[in-house]
Amino acid sequence: MNEMFKDRELVIIDICKCIYGNALPFNLVRSSLFVQMLKFVAEYGNGLKPPTYHEVRVPYLKKSVDKIQVSLEKYRVEWKKCGCTLMCNGWTDGKGRSLTNFLVNSPSGTIFLKSIDTSNVVKDAKQMFELLDFVVEEIGEDNVAQVVTDGAFNFVAIGQMLEEKRTKLFWSPCAAHCLDLILEDIGQLPVFYNTIANAKKITTFIYRHTWVLNLYRKYSKGKELTRPVVTRFATAFLTLQSIAQQKNDIRALWWESYGGKGKELQNLAIRVLSLTCSATGCERNWSIFDQVHTKRMNHLEQQRLNALVFVKYNLQLEMRQKVREEK
Known part of the structure; x- marks a missing residue:
């Protein structure tokens, strides 16, 4: 028993040394991914060759992106049934680039779709419209019931152009931003x-x-x-939270009163009640960009940065879903 304890202590010391030496957050050890990694390393046993810099940076990042794409298929199926909300918001990184996040919300959760460097087009309403229109086409016009952006003047014009071309969807300014x-x-x-x-x-x-x-x-x-400065969206969050907390009761009341009287009305209700009124998911996603886009990594090209955020954001979504299913 003493030998086993000593062996574990030496391993834990080395693990902690890696955490301390690389300034990794302490709550890393609570991550199910961290625990799973140690389990697989232990099962492999002696002789495991660590991944190379190139493997982590290129082929295995691509494999992770591909695997996440497959896991997101269930959300795409839901978009066809319930409709979805395309959310976008902008952010300026440490190098002065204007990046625009695109996320898609449906009842099961919000997925990160992509991030695009819009430095050259962000102030051009026509070009931003074409970009947003392309993303709608990528998701599927019949699937997108709503597009939510911030309420900046250029996005108002973009929203109007989008509604004129895509008559099946409507544009909404972010409720939290408006508040x-x-x-x-x-x-x-x-x-x-x-x-x-x-x-x-x-x-x-x-x-x-x-x-x-x-x-x-x-x-x-x-x-x-x-x-x-810390509570920019606090009041908006409280307002939206009260609606979210009563969401199931509101849906239940609606169905009990009117839900069984018409098939087309049912389909419309499912799409409307499945929508979100805020693009705050984009706001929360910037914290992930901050984690990935540190000073040590700010030379990352846009494509690799996009891949890293895509994997990290959607892995977290997958883990949250697993926790819900276990409950």
Whole structure:
């Protein structure tokens, strides 16, 4: 038993050394993928040759993308039945490139479709329309019931062009983005502006002075202040969350009252009630880009960056689905 304990301790020390030396997050050890990897390594036994830099970077990344594509087929089948929402949002990386994320939402979840470097076209409504129209065609016009983007002026024009060409779908501005803009306008009203400005001054003062912050934490028993920069979408999320929490009850009520009276009405209801009203899935996806697009990796070409995010985002979706199924 002592030998077994010593052997395990030496292995754990080396695993921890790898984690510490590469600044990997501690919660890596909670990942089912990490546990699965160790299991397969142990089953292989002595003589396992580690993957080469090239293998990780090229062939096995491609194999992972191909495998994920196969696992997403069940979502594509659902799109044909329930319809889906195409969501897109933009982001500027550390090199100043404008990247646009495309995700697809349906009742079973949101999948990451692709990311495209739109630096040369992002301010051209016509070219952005052509790009968005191409993605709709790729998904299938009959499958796309709605396209959700932010409410920026150029996207309003793009949405109008898209509705004119694709009469079976409609464009919607992101509800969370709209609420954020509304709250921003409300905050500019004199009755609120001074209060908000003073609150920002207080939080800024506290968090910029270590001794004041330590004193505050002593009296607040470790509770943090909610700073405006951190809670950009907080109110919008709370609003949308209340709708999401009652989603099943709303659907049940609808079907009990009207669902059995018409086949065409049933199909329409399934498509409408399966839609999302927000593109916040795109916002959440930028955190994945931040993880992949570190200073050490910011020379990644767009195609490989897209592949890495595609695998990471959709692997997480697959793991969440497994947890739900187990429950």
